[in-house]
Amino acid sequence: MSIRTIGIILNGVTGRMGTNQHLVRSILAIMKQGGIKVSDDLTIMPKPILTGRNESKLKALADKYSDAQVGKIAYTTDLDKVLADASYEVFFDSSGTLQRAAFVEKAVKAGKAIYCEKPTAITTDEALRLAKVCEDGGVKNGVVQDKLWLPGLRKLQMLKEQGFFGDILSVRGEFGYWVFEGHVADQQAQRPSWNYRAEDGGGMIIDMLCHWRYVIDNLFGNVKSVSCVGATHIPTRVDEQGKTYKCTSDDSAYSTFELENGILCHFNSSWNVRVRRDDLLTIQVDGTKGTAVAGLRDCWVQHVSATPKPVWNPDIPQPINFYEGWSKVPEATTYDNAFKIQWELFLKHVVVGTPFRWTLREGAKGVQLAEAGLQSWKERKWVDLAKI
Numbered sequence: 001m002s003i004r005t006i007g008i009i010l011n012g013v014t015g016r017m018g019t020n021q022h023l024v025r026s027i028l029a030i031m032k033q034g035g036i037k038v039s040d041d042l043t044i045m046p047k048p049i050l051t052g053r054n055e056s057k058l059k060a061l062a063d064k065y066s067d068a069q070v071g072k073i074a075y076t077t078d079l080d081k082v083l084a085d086a087s088y089e090v091f092f093d094s095s096g097t098l099q100r101a102a103f104v105e106k107a108v109k110a111g112k113a114i115y116c117e118k119p120t121a122i123t124t125d126e127a128l129r130l131a132k133v134c135e136d137g138g139v140k141n142g143v144v145q146d147k148l149w150l151p152g153l154r155k156l157q158m159l160k161e162q163g164f165f166g167d168i169l170s171v172r173g174e175f176g177y178w179v180f181e182g183h184v185a186d187q188q189a190q191r192p193s194w195n196y197r198a199e200d201g202g203g204m205i206i207d208m209l210c211h212w213r214y215v216i217d218n219l220f221g222n223v224k225s226v227s228c229v230g231a232t233h234i235p236t237r238v239d240e241q242g243k244t245y246k247c248t249s250d251d252s253a254y255s256t257f258e259l260e261n262g263i264l265c266h267f268n269s270s271w272n273v274r275v276r277r278d279d280l281l282t283i284q285v286d287g288t289k290g291t292a293v294a295g296l297r298d299c300w301v302q303h304v305s306a307t308p309k310p311v312w313n314p315d316i317p318q319p320i321n322f323y324e325g326w327s328k329v330p331e332a333t334t335y336d337n338a339f340k341i342q343w344e345l346f347l348k349h350v351v352v353g354t355p356f357r358w359t360l361r362e363g364a365k366g367v368q369l370a371e372a373g374l375q376s377w378k379e380r381k382w383v384d385l386a387k388i
Helices: 016-032 055-065 079-083 097-109 124-136 151-161 204-219 338-352 360-379
Strands: 002-011 036-039 042-051 074-076 088-093 113-116 141-143 168-176 223-231 236-238 244-246 252-259 264-270 281-287 290-294 299-303
Touching: 002 016, 002 079, 002 338, 016 042, 016 055, 016 338, 036 338, 042 055, 042 079, 042 338, 055 074, 074 079, 079 088, 079 097, 088 097, 088 338, 097 113, 097 124, 113 338, 113 360, 124 141, 124 360, 141 338, 141 360, 151 204, 151 281, 151 290, 151 299, 168 204, 204 223, 204 252, 204 264, 204 360, 223 360, 252 360
Parallel strands: 002 042, 002 088, 042 074, 088 113, 113 141, 168 264
Antiparallel strands: 036 042, 168 281, 223 252, 236 244, 252 264, 281 290, 290 299
16 A cells, blocks of 8 residues: 655635634544545545744644644745645645735745635636636646535435436525624624625625535536625624724625526525524425425425425414425435545545546636626626636
8 A cells, every 4th residue: 555645735724614624624534534545555645734824823723733643733934935845735725815816826836736715716807817827837726615515415416316306497595694793792703804894805795606606507507697686784793803893795695596507596695694494504496396405414305296285375374384294315325524525536636637627717607606796786687607
């Protein structure tokens, strides 16, 4: 058995998502499982180094997660020095969206494979430019599109492949939860303040329409056009220093997407909604032969043969319990962490050249949809998408 060590620069992972999903549940989890087994003859083993501007945060993170299994985690504030080290072949960026371009350009010049969080930029032109920088530099590249590997969405894909839905008619997504404003000491905000400042790259539309693009394109069909209305429902919030600030970006988005195959999708996304549904994200797919409702992990189905016959009569209590008559899709396989699955696919792509289609050019499609959503909101009209 040959162990192929691959150095990975993890830039800007001191934030919640970078720490939990990318460092702990992906890279360190891969190391603790003994690496990625490619074949009986080859295993890929990550070797991470943390980079960023705040040395104390990097040190605290490295100290917290260093242990006997993964060893001592390296860190540095000298990104140029580590980019010059040939043993580090992959550059991953989870910093702020507005800072991403400079990091990616520098890493491409150093010949590193590029993997980064979404959105890759806040305009389509910039997202496509970064994709071209990677392509012209001849480096392998990818963007995080984690929701494709969520168990609930994989079950939707399985049902589609089995022909369960018949002809798919429509898709409805409900996403979000109540994010505390921070005005009350015992209800501190559970999302970072930059999310609510447009000047820092925040906003629900630029955040979530990037997700909905790859989810819809991969599961239901290519998005043709969008109609979107955004809103800033909460005008002020409290930041990490306890100071009240004005919210300058949208915190909610109400979007309808028309697909090339005629399917209509509607997604509500909001940080100002209290949850009375099965999960923080639910996606309902209605077809001629059956309907499925998926959450992050679970999925429920109702076949046409089990569909009840409601009769409209508001003068009596509803005689039908609509939660009955649904069956839960059983676990047919083992579901790993969605971020970790894509990390493993990308690292195999870098080391042995296995296919990986979720490139920065694919990521630019999400930025395109978000930008079109903002245009639709501003101009109050449907916006068609150009081919990328």
